[in-house]
Amino acid sequence: MLAGVLDADLGIRSRVRHEVGGLSRPELIDVIVATVEEARRGVADEPVAVGIGVPATFDHAKGRVVRSTHLPLIDLAIEDLLAERLGLPVVADNDATCAAIAEHRAGAAVGVLNAVVLTLGTGIGAGLVMDGEVRRGAHGAAGELGHLPVEPDGLNCGPGCPGRGCLETRVSGPALEREAERVAIARPQSELAKAAANGPLRGARVVELAHDGDLAALEALATVGHWLGTGLVAIANLLDPEMVVVGGGLAAAGDLILEPARAVLRERAMPPAALEMEIIPAKFGADAGLIGASLLARDRAARDRAR
Amino acid sequence: MLAGVLDADLGIRSRVRHEVGGLSRPELIDVIVATVEEARRGVADEPVAVGIGVPATFDHAKGRVVRSTHLPLIDLAIEDLLAERLGLPVVADNDATCAAIAEHRAGAAVGVLNAVVLTLGTGIGAGLVMDGEVRRGAHGAAGELGHLPVEPDGLNCGPGCPGRGCLETRVSGPALEREAERVAIARPQSELAKAAANGPLRGARVVELAHDGDLAALEALATVGHWLGTGLVAIANLLDPEMVVVGGGLAAAGDLILEPARAVLRERAMPPAALEMEIIPAKFGADAGLIGASLLARDRAARDRAR
Numbered sequence: 117m118l119a120g121v122l123d124a125d126l127g128i129r130s131r132v133r134h135e136v137g138g139l140s141r142p143e144l145i146d147v148i149v150a151t152v153e154e155a156r157r158g159v160a161d162e163p164v165a166v167g168i169g170v171p172a173t174f175d176h177a178k179g180r181v182v183r184s185t186h187l188p189l190i191d192l193a194i195e196d197l198l199a200e201r202l203g204l205p206v207v208a209d210n211d212a213t214c215a216a217i218a219e220h221r222a223g224a225a226v227g228v229l230n231a232v233v234l235t236l237g238t239g240i241g242a243g244l245v246m247d248g249e250v251r252r253g254a255h256g257a258a259g260e261l262g263h264l265p266v267e268p269d270g271l272n273c274g275p276g277c278p279g280r281g282c283l284e285t286r287v288s289g290p291a292l293e294r295e296a297e298r299v300a301i302a303r304p305q306s307e308l309a310k311a312a313a314n315g316p317l318r319g320a321r322v323v324e325l326a327h328d329g330d331l332a333a334l335e336a337l338a339t340v341g342h343w344l345g346t347g348l349v350a351i352a353n354l355l356d357p358e359m360v361v362v363g364g365g366l367a368a369a370g371d372l373i374l375e376p377a378r379a380v381l382r383e384r385a386m387p388p389a390a391l392e393m394e395i396i397p398a399k400f401g402a403d404a405g406l407i408g409a410s411l412l413a414r415d416r417a418a419r420d421r422a423r
Numbered sequence: 424m425l426a427g428v429l430d431a432d433l434g435i436r437s438r439v440r441h442e443v444g445g446l447s448r449p450e451l452i453d454v455i456v457a458t459v460e461e462a463r464r465g466v467a468d469e470p471v472a473v474g475i476g477v478p479a480t481f482d483h484a485k486g487r488v489v490r491s492t493h494l495p496l497i498d499l500a501i502e503d504l505l506a507e508r509l510g511l512p513v514v515a516d517n518d519a520t521c522a523a524i525a526e527h528r529a530g531a532a533v534g535v536l537n538a539v540v541l542t543l544g545t546g547i548g549a550g551l552v553m554d555g556e557v558r559r560g561a562h563g564a565a566g567e568l569g570h571l572p573v574e575p576d577g578l579n580c581g582p583g584c585p586g587r588g589c590l591e592t593r594v595s596g597p598a599l600e601r602e603a604e605r606v607a608i609a610r611p612q613s614e615l616a617k618a619a620a621n622g623p624l625r626g627a628r629v630v631e632l633a634h635d636g637d638l639a640a641l642e643a644l645a646t647v648g649h650w651l652g653t654g655l656v657a658i659a660n661l662l663d664p665e666m667v668v669v670g671g672g673l674a675a676a677g678d679l680i681l682e683p684a685r686a687v688l689r690e691r692a693m694p695p696a697a698l699e700m701e702i703i704p705a706k707f708g709a710d711a712g713l714i715g716a717s718l719l720a721r722d723r724a725a726r727d728r729a730r
Contacts, residue, residue, distance in 0.1 A: 173695070182695055230561045246560070251553040253663025254537045255695050258553075263660040263693055265653050267575055279656060279691045346572050349586060353570040354661065356560025384586045386570055388480070388489055388562050 117148065118402075119155040121163055122410040126222055128403060130158025141188040149201045164417040165205040166198065167409030169214035173257045176209060182255050185276030207409075207416040211235075212259055214408030215400075216243020216250050219361045221411055223399035230357035233398070234261065236366035239284045240347075244355065262288070266346050286343035289319040289365060296322045296336040306332030323369045334372060341373040345380025352381060352389035363398025370397065424455065425709075426462040428470055429717040433529055435710060437465025448495040456508045471724035472512040473505065474716030476521035478548075480564045483516060489562050492583030514716075514723040518542075519566055521715030522707075523550020523557050526668045528718055530706035537664035540705070541568065543673035546591045547654070551662065569595070573653050590657075593650035596626040596672060603629045603643040613639030630676045641679060648680040652687025659688060659696035670705025677704065 117136045120128040132155045136147055152166060172184035179196065181189040199206040209217075216233035220243075225231040229248050235241035240262030244251045252258055262284030263277050270281025285291060293316070300312035307330040311321055325333035351360060362374065378395055385393070400407050424443045427435040439462045443454055459473060479491035486503065488496040506513040516524075523540035527550075532538040536555050542548035547569030551558045559565055569591030570584050577588025592598060600623070607619035614637040618628055632640035658667060669681065685702055692700070707714050 183693070230565075246553055246558040246565075247556070249554070251558070253553070253696075254665045255663055255699070257663040257693065257696055258537075258661065260660040260663075260693060263656075264571075265656050265691065266572060268573070268653075277693050278697070279660075279693070346575075349570075349572050350657070350661075352564075353567040353586075354565065354657075356562055356564040356567075358561045384572065386490070386564065386567060386584050386586070389560075389564055390585070392562070 117151055118406055119151045120403075120406050120410075121155050121159045121161075122407065126407055126410065128406065130155045132158070136187065139188075141192070144188060145197065145201070148198065152198075152202060163204060163413075165207065165413040165420075166202055167214070167411070167413030167416070168194070168198065168206065168208045169211035169405040169409045170194065170208055171211045173255060174208055174210045174213075175256045176252055179208070183257070183276075205413075205416050205420055207412045209409070209412055210241075210243075210252070210256055210259075211405045212241025213243045213250055213252060213256075214406075214412065215241065215363065215398075215404035216245060216259075216408065217411055218400050218404040218406075218408035219243075219363070219398055220245050220250065222407065223404065224361045224396055225359055228357075228359050230355070231359045231361060232259075232261075232351050232355060232357050233361045233363070233404075235364035235398075235404070236287065236344075236362060237364040238289050240287060241364070245357070246355070261347060261351070264347060264350055266343070266350075283343065283347050287340055287347060287366075291343075292319045292322055292336060292340050292366065293317050295339050296333065299332045299336045299339075303332040303335075306330055308332035308336070319366065320368070323366075323372070326369065326372050337369050337372045338376045340366075341369075341376030342380055344373060344377040345384070348377055348381040348393070348395065349385040352385035352393050356389050357393060359394045359396065361396055361398050363401055363404055365402075367397055367401070424458055425713055426458045427710075427713050427717075428462050428466045428468075429714065433714055433717065435713065437462045439465070443494065446495075448499070451495060452504065452508070455505065459505075459509055470511060470720075472514065472720040472727070473509055474521070474718070474720030474723070475501070475505065475513065475515045476518035476712040476716045477501065477515055478518045480562060481515055481517045481520075482563045483559050486515070490564070490583075512720075512723050512727055514719045516716070516719055517548075517550075517559070517563055517566075518712045519548025520550045520557055520559060520563070521713075521719065522548065522670065522705075522711035523552060523566075523715065524718055525707050525711040525715035526550075526670070526705055527552050527557065529714065530711065531668045531703055532666055535664075535666050537662070538666045538668060539566075539568075539658050539662060539664050540668045540670070540711075542671035542705075542711070543594065543651075543669060544671040545596050547594060548671070552664070553662070568654060568658070571654060571657055573650070573657075590650065590654050594647055594654060594673075598650075599626045599629055599643060599647050599673065600624050602646050603640065606639045606643045606646075610639040610642075613637055615639035615643065626673065627675070630673075630679070633676065633679050644676050644679045645683045647673075648676075648683030649687055651680060651684040652691070655684055655688040655700070655702065656692040659692035659700050663696050664700060666701045666703065668703055668705050670708055670711055672709075674704055674708070
């Protein structure tokens with residue numbers, strides 16, 4: 117869990133980080149409250165409101181978590197509960213939606229009417245901007261691009277998703293690691309193979325080796341990029357946005373992953389989106405969720421003042 | 424081309440139909456004008472405006488056709504040109520978008536905030552309603568669900584689409600006919616095989632045989648329904664609508680195609696949409712485009728009056 121107090125220019129002051137994996141619900145809530153209080157103590161000014169991005173399906177209308185794979189938050193009215201504990205207005209939203217709000221209102225997609233903001237990490241998060249607003253769907257579950265079925269005989273997707281052949285079985289940190297292990301075996305003379313001999317290949321290490329020019333590491337990234345391109349074809353044909361913004365840990369690979377993805381887009385999607393849809397790196401990186409949550413908190417404070 | 428004059432209750436009066444395949448652009452425009460004039464002569468009242476749904480990518484902001492596979496309309500400012508010829512205000516939109524507007528404002532999805540309206544015929548058309556409005560994307564090209572990549576080694580898609588393994592290579596009239604030919608060979612004793620021996624199998628005949636209980640025809644429809652289910656998984660996970668409305672020629676198969684599709688949705692999509700997303704037949708069938716275009720024409724006439 118990452119917390120921060122943001123100033124008027126979206127500068128992050130008083131950044132605090134705590135591990136929240138494996139906690140029970142009461143413990144998790146205590147840690148959230150303690151982390152926010154710690155961040156709050158780090159600045160002289162009092163915050164006006166708290167925004168929180170949760171890695172869960174969040175029903176914006178009801179203010180409740182409706183689905184949560186990694187944290188014990190299901191059916192929690194998280195806004196009311198935290199507002200009570202913190203003594204401040206609290207607004208919550210899905211973390212990928214927060215990232216999309218940050219990039220759309222203050223980052224790489226400012227002024228763009230239709231955009232998709234991707235966060236490529238252990239999975240794929242996406243926020244959908246259509247006609248100038250983030251669209252959340254009926255339950256706040258829209259934008260699960262990682263669970264697009266792209267391969268009929270693909271891998272089972274894993275915890276929280278009953279699908280198989282989902283895009284994130286091909287495009288994610290774990291997918292890159294699987295692909296790198298496969299290439300390392302096929303190319304035993306490569307730097308990638310040498311790294312694999314010393315223990316499990318981490319995605320970040322594969323990206324480093326690729327930046328150093330190792331052909332095997334480049335091949336693994338190109339394969340992941342190719343599959344990302346399939347996701348871009350789906351986005352172009354189904355949503356027709358002006359722009360796709362790509363952030364998250366895997367985005368560190370930059371054009372090593374984005375160029376193969378763009379090539380598939382240009383070749384396979386329908387014109388005019390195939391040629392005109394821009395694929396650009398995110399502005400805020402790992403801070404996008406924090407910044408988007410803060411923007412939602414500002415909106416909430418402004419609405420409260422207007423009452 | 425189907426034309427009609429609609430009364431205040433959306434009743435279709437003076438219905439006219441003309442073939443427009445194979446015409447040059449000037450001939451096509453002449454036929455459009457003549458068809459509208461013929462429909463207009465069939466009623467005593469003068470229409471207030473004309474709406475037209477075109478099977479092409481239509482840029483709503485610019486009033487121009489930006490992509491057209493089947494008709495010679497590319498780059499045509501169709502609204503201005505027809506308004507000049509007809510002496511009435513003209514508003515155009517994509518035909519699947521018109522169908523979505525009809526079902527959303529007066530049909531099966533009235534009052535639903537998020538809905539996808541599918542037209543299953545020679546291809547798949549789709550209109551996307553999110554947060555209460557039809558969303559068209561940057562170029563009016565959103566909703567090309569037929570061109571979702573679902574099969575990496577699938578068939579080349581064909582005219583107008585450079586993709587392969589697109590959903591409509593598995594879900595469409597031609598896809599049903601291919602599947603039925605395959606099943607007919609595998610089941611030579613079936614009614615389907617007997618029908619296939621008398622010439623190419625038409626989709627409508629396959630649906631008839633299935634309604635009569637032929638197991639081979641049922642199998643072909645179930646396979647198409649299974650692939651439609653893959654499309655529903657993509658819709659649920661990416662857009663999270665309350666409802667998917669299914670119309671078009673293939674919808675005549677009803678639950679023979681929708682039940683296998685629902686089964687895949689329930690099994691493979693992520694909750695809560697997997698369980699809660701409704702799949703229902705369209706209200707207006709083949710008239711949905713006409714009714715949606717008429718609703719757009721009414722909007723246009725009301726705006727003109729308000730000026």
